[in-house]
Amino acid sequence: MQKPAIKYLTRIALATTMVLITACDHNPRQWKSPNMTTLTPRLQPMFEKTKTICFGRFMVDVPATAAVAWGGSDVPLGVSIYPDGVNEVKALAQKFIDELNNEKAINHDDVPLLLSVEDMAEPEGKIVTGYESFQSINGLKINGYFKLNSDGVIIDARPLRDDRDSTIADIKSIARRLRQRAENETPTEPGNCIENFFLPDSPDDEKNHPGELISLGFRLKEFPDAHFSIRTHPSNPHDPESTSLKRQWQRVIDDPATPEEKKALAKIKYFRQSPREIHDWKTGYELLLRNPDEEGVHSYHDFELRFTGVPHDPYRPYADIQLQTGVADNAAGATKASLTDEEAIAVWDKITSTIRVRPTSATPVKSADAGPRLPLGELAATGRTCPQTGWWENDAPGLPENSRRQHIKKGERMPHAVAQGAPSLWQKLRGEQPVYRTATVWKLVAHGDAPPPASSNIAAANGSANDKDAPEKKG
Incomplete structure (x- = not known):
C-alpha cells in the first residue's frame, strides 16, 4: 500500500518531535509572540486552572x-526513571550481567564481556561495566542501577576504555x-528537572555545562487526540x-521527491510561517x-516551533516544540481532529507563550572570555586547561582535514585528537567504524564563538571538544 504523500512530507520536515525554550537571563520577559488567538468558549474552562511543569532548566x-509523558533524559549521561520500579530495575541489572557473562570478547582472548560489578551503599545499587560488543577493542558500556526510595533509576554511558574511571565517577555523582x-x-537552584527527580548542578557543571x-x-x-x-x-x-526549520522546509517545497508529493504540498493549508523570538534570542x-x-x-494540524539555539549556552539550546491533532496509537491523522483550526492555534499560542527559563537564586555564570585575548598561534597540549575560547587546530599525523579543528572553551581540558581507524572484518560487516585518540599540540587559529576560518571544514561528527563528551560516550 502506498504511503500517503502528506504523511511522508510531514515526517521529513516536522516529525522530529523536539523542543526547547529559552532566554538569555534567568528571569526572562514573556515570549514575543504573533497576535495571540483568543480562547474560544469551549477552551476557556480548560485553562481556568493550570499547572507549571519544570523540565530541564525551563518550565511551561x-x-x-x-x-x-516523559521521554529520555541525558544530563549529560542517560537517566531512565522507573516510578515504583525498584524490583524491575533489579531484574534489568541481573539481565544485563547475564548477557555480558554469556558473550565472549573475541579481541580480548575470548573473555566474557563482563568486566566488573561494583555494589554501592549510598544510594543502594550497583554499577556494571562491560565491553560494548563482542568485537569491541576500546569501547565500553557502563550502567548504574539504583534504588531511590520507591523508584528505580538506571544511568547509562558508552565511554572509551581510557574514560572508564571518570565515567564511573560521573555515574556515582549523578x-x-x-x-x-x-x-x-x-526548584530554585541551578540544575535539571527530569521525571520525578531534580539533578542539581555540580561545581564542574557551573564551569563547563556538559x-x-x-x-x-x-x-x-x-x-485526547x-x-x-x-x-x-x-x-x-x-x-x-x-x-533550521525554515531551511529544511524550504528544501521540501523547492524540490519535492515525486509528483505525488508536489500535489500533496499544494493541498496544505498554512496558518503561519514566520520567525519567533524570546527576549534577545x-x-x-x-x-x-x-x-x-x-x-x-x-x-x-501539525504545528512546529524550532530554535537553532546558541552553541555552548545551556539557557539557549536547540529546541523543537510540536503540536499535532488527530493522534491515535501515536500516529497523526489516525482519527478525526477534535480541535478546529482556530482552537488549535489558540491552544498552541496559549501554551508556547508560557515557556520560559526557570528562575534560580544563583548568579549567572560570567563569560569565560572576560579579560584580554591571547594572540593567535598560542599553543596548548592535550590535557592542559584551555587558556582561550576559540577554534584550535592540531597537526597530528594521519588525521583527515575535517577533524583537525575544534571549538574549545576556556577552562575545558584540551582534548586528544580523534581519528577513524581501519575497521576489522567484523566491524565492516556490522557497519562500524573504530575510533582512536592521540595526544597532540593544539594551536589557536580563531577567537571566541565566531565561525571558524573559511579554510576549515569542521565535521559535526567530531562532537564536543572535551574528551569527557567525546562522541563515543553517550550524553
Missing part, C-alpha cells in the same frame, strides 16, 4: 488536567545528587543553521499548517 504552564520531587515542585537532552509531552484530557511535545538539546556548535522559526484528508488519513 499547561492545563491542570493535562497528563505529562546518583548521589538526584533527589525526588513532586510534579508541581519547581549539555543536556530533555524531552516530554502533554496529553490534553479534554481533547491533541499531543503537545517539547525536546531540548545542545545547539550544533559547528553549524547551528543546519537544523532570535533563532526561532514557526510553521503552523493543516494537512488535508488523504486515503486512510484524516486531516490534522
Whole structure:
C-alpha cells in the first residue's frame, strides 16, 4: 500500500518531535509572540486552572488536567526513571550481567564481556561495566542501577576504555545528587528537572555545562487526540543553521521527491510561517499548517516551533516544540481532529507563550572570555586547561582535514585528537567504524564563538571538544 504523500512530507520536515525554550537571563520577559488567538468558549474552562511543569532548566504552564509523558533524559549521561520500579530495575541489572557473562570478547582472548560489578551503599545499587560488543577493542558500556526510595533509576554511558574511571565517577555523582520531587515542585537552584527527580548542578557543571537532552509531552484530557511535545538539546556548535526549520522546509517545497508529493504540498493549508523570538534570542522559526484528508488519513494540524539555539549556552539550546491533532496509537491523522483550526492555534499560542527559563537564586555564570585575548598561534597540549575560547587546530599525523579543528572553551581540558581507524572484518560487516585518540599540540587559529576560518571544514561528527563528551560516550 502506498504511503500517503502528506504523511511522508510531514515526517521529513516536522516529525522530529523536539523542543526547547529559552532566554538569555534567568528571569526572562514573556515570549514575543504573533497576535495571540483568543480562547474560544469551549477552551476557556480548560485553562481556568493550570499547572507549571519544570523540565530541564525551563518550565511551561499547561492545563491542570493535562497528563505529562516523559521521554529520555541525558544530563549529560542517560537517566531512565522507573516510578515504583525498584524490583524491575533489579531484574534489568541481573539481565544485563547475564548477557555480558554469556558473550565472549573475541579481541580480548575470548573473555566474557563482563568486566566488573561494583555494589554501592549510598544510594543502594550497583554499577556494571562491560565491553560494548563482542568485537569491541576500546569501547565500553557502563550502567548504574539504583534504588531511590520507591523508584528505580538506571544511568547509562558508552565511554572509551581510557574514560572508564571518570565515567564511573560521573555515574556515582549523578546518583548521589538526584533527589525526588513532586510534579508541581519547581526548584530554585541551578540544575535539571527530569521525571520525578531534580539533578542539581555540580561545581564542574557551573564551569563547563556538559549539555543536556530533555524531552516530554502533554496529553490534553479534554481533547485526547491533541499531543503537545517539547525536546531540548545542545545547539550544533559547528553549524547551528543546519537544523533550521525554515531551511529544511524550504528544501521540501523547492524540490519535492515525486509528483505525488508536489500535489500533496499544494493541498496544505498554512496558518503561519514566520520567525519567533524570546527576549534577545532570535533563532526561532514557526510553521503552523493543516494537512488535508488523504486515503486512510484524516486531516490534522501539525504545528512546529524550532530554535537553532546558541552553541555552548545551556539557557539557549536547540529546541523543537510540536503540536499535532488527530493522534491515535501515536500516529497523526489516525482519527478525526477534535480541535478546529482556530482552537488549535489558540491552544498552541496559549501554551508556547508560557515557556520560559526557570528562575534560580544563583548568579549567572560570567563569560569565560572576560579579560584580554591571547594572540593567535598560542599553543596548548592535550590535557592542559584551555587558556582561550576559540577554534584550535592540531597537526597530528594521519588525521583527515575535517577533524583537525575544534571549538574549545576556556577552562575545558584540551582534548586528544580523534581519528577513524581501519575497521576489522567484523566491524565492516556490522557497519562500524573504530575510533582512536592521540595526544597532540593544539594551536589557536580563531577567537571566541565566531565561525571558524573559511579554510576549515569542521565535521559535526567530531562532537564536543572535551574528551569527557567525546562522541563515543553517550550524553
